[in-house]
Amino acid sequence: MELHGNDDNPALDSKLLHQMAGANVDSARAEKAWEEFYRRHYDYLSSVCRNIYSRQIGEARVSEVVQDVFVKAFRRASTFQLGNSESAEENRWHVRAWLGSILKNTVSDLYRQEPQEVFTEDIELFPDPDSDSGPSGGASDEDPPMGPLEKAFLGLEERERDVLRETMLWHTPGARQQRMPTAALQELATRLNTTPANIRQIRSRALVKLKRAMGEKL
Numbered sequence: 001m002e003l004h005g006n007d008d009n010p011a012l013d014s015k016l017l018h019q020m021a022g023a024n025v026d027s028a029r030a031e032k033a034w035e036e037f038y039r040r041h042y043d044y045l046s047s048v049c050r051n052i053y054s055r056q057i058g059e060a061r062v063s064e065v066v067q068d069v070f071v072k073a074f075r076r077a078s079t080f081q082l083g084n085s086e087s088a089e090e091n092r093w094h095v096r097a098w099l100g101s102i103l104k105n106t107v108s109d110l111y112r113q114e115p116q117e118v119f120t121e122d123i124e125l126f127p128d129p130d131s132d133s134g135p136s137g138g139a140s141d142e143d144p145p146m147g148p149l150e151k152a153f154l155g156l157e158e159r160e161r162d163v164l165r166e167t168m169l170w171h172t173p174g175a176r177q178q179r180m181p182t183a184a185l186q187e188l189a190t191r192l193n194t195t196p197a198n199i200r201q202i203r204s205r206a207l208v209k210l211k212r213a214m215g216e217k218l
Contacts, residue, residue, distance in 0.1 A: 013040065013095040014082045021078035034074050045069060045099055053107050055166070058187040065110070069103050076102070110183075152213035159192060160206035167203055 016033040023030035049062050049069075057065060080098055082091070153161065166188050170180040182196075189196045 010088075011036075012088055012091045013037065014080065014091050016040075017073075017077040017080045017095065020074050021080075023074075030074075034070075037073070038070055041096065041099060042066070042070070044096060045103065048100060049103060053103075055187075056181075056184055057107060057110065058183070058190075065103070065106055069099060069106055072102050072106065073099060148214055149210070152210050155213060156206050156209060160202055160209070162192065163188070163199055163202045164206050167199075 016037040019026075019033035020030050020037065046062060046066050049057075049066050050059070053065070054062055080095070082094065153164070156164070166184075167180055170184070185196045185199060189199050192199070194202075
């Protein structure tokens, strides 16, 4: 089985995976298939990783994570399940969806292995879906009124808002202690040109300001 039939009829991505899965039978062919597979999908996967996960893992780790995904794809090539479609376009869609799931799991595993930073001070920033304290009816969809929490948030300094936005990505509603991966905290500190300890202080000050602005509502 060749990697390419001709210039107008290249091997399907799933065929490359099939050849990669046969590394124990023909390692040379599997390696060539992997090289072609890497060439076809590297830019796409790098773009997805950068756009979706760079804020979590840091820009510097994008290349490392993508490389790890391709290594895992080679090792797990035999697990790929082809859909019903035979078209090259849909075949590629299925393969890239499969790669995307490996990428997602790789990022999750990365943080599962990281030490977790604990933020002991926390308030519930998500609205209670059963609460009757939401905006009253009659406001137009084009110009909805701001709630007290939103007004209080906009009254914070820009740096305080940035810290709250980032730490809220790791917020677990109802948890007594809020945890953030150490690597994510370090990346945020680097981006804001400060230290992880100061990030905690900024977050604490911002929460105090919100509590004061909200009065008895928190």
